[in-house]
Amino acid sequence: MPKPEAVKTMLAIYNSLEDAGKTVSAIIGDGIVxxxxxxxxxxxxKAVEESIHAGFPLDAEAVLLIELDGLKDGMERLAERIMEICRKNNVREVKAAKTEAxxxxxxxxxxxxxxxxARLRPNYLVCDGTVPRTKLPEVxxxxxxVGKKYGLTIANVFHAGDGNLHPLILFDERNEEELKKVHLAGSEIMKICADAGGTISGExxxxxxxxxxxLFVFTPxxxxxxxxxxxAFDPEDLYNPGKVLPEQP
Known part of the structure; x- marks a missing residue:
């Protein structure tokens, strides 16, 4: 498959996680994918900068990494539309990468x-849920x-354009009480996704x-x-026994 004729990569920096979420909803709502x-x-x-030094500002509450690819004609106009949407949603700064480096x-x-x-705690649980992109800010x-309720630290890094969330719940598996809270929190996050009109797995x-x-998304x-x-296809239950389907719906 040939490479796209042009690529434009932008970094949008926010003082509010909610504003970053609103920006995603607004971009998709404007018909831009x-x-x-x-x-x-x-x-x-913070974790990325301590490890990789990618150039993200440490005092930001959230950043969006936005990339366009395709034909060169019209790409600058489309990038400017996205930047304007960012500005309307209280972006602190939005800038485009000037070089391939x-x-x-x-x-x-x-x-x-x-x-x-993974450098922050011994373990983390990757939650994987998907929600309508219009519901991202509230979700x-x-x-x-949920993190505050259970006294757990949750990091967010995810495919915002797809509404595919990946809250990472940090913990130490040697702490049995903390481990119980992690499973409760993970289940509660999946319920939030389902109640928002989403589902319990994106990928x-x-x-x-x-x-x-x-049972959050399917009836008994x-x-x-x-x-x-x-x-009908697996009468002896040889294929992935005990997976996916709950025993007692």
Whole structure:
């Protein structure tokens, strides 16, 4: 597949996580679908800068990494539209990478974010839920409230343009009480996603971890129908036994 004719990478810096979320909703609502639209919150920014030095400001509450690709004609106009939307949503600063080296540095920060977060605590749980992009601001605020409720630290780095959230709940698995809180918090975050009109997985799947959360988005009758379909193709339950579908819908 040929490379795009042109690429434009922008960094938008915010003093408010909510304003960053509103910007994502506004960009999509304006009919613009960037090639990439990623969000990192303050904790993630701090971890990235201590590890990778990508050039994200340490005093920002959130940054958006926005990339356009495609035909050169019209790209500057589209980039300016995005920058104007950022300004309307209280962006502190929005700027474009001037060189390929600057672009590479910004992307190194995003790609290394999960590894950087791993330096903060011995373990983290990656929550994977998806919500309508118009609901991002309120869902992000609710996710942070879950962290406060359970006394847990939550970092956010995710595919904002898809509404695919990845709250990272930091913990130490040697602390049994903390581990219990992590599982409760993770389940509560999935319920928030489902209640917002979203779902409990964007890309990581269900496995065994989120079987009971399937009932947040499917009825017992739905689950029973899925089990019948599986049994028709797998009567001896040889394929991924005990995965995805809850035992008692």
């Amino acid at each position: 960037p090639a990439t639209l990623e969000m990192l919150d303050r904790l993630t920014i 600057e672009r590479t540095q910004l992307w190194a920060g995003r790609k290394g974010a999960f590894g950087a977060i 992000l605020m609710k996710v942070m409230e 990581h799947g269900i496995g065994t971890e989120k079987k009971k959360e399937m 009758r739905d689950i029973a129908a899925m089990k019948k379909v599986k049994k």
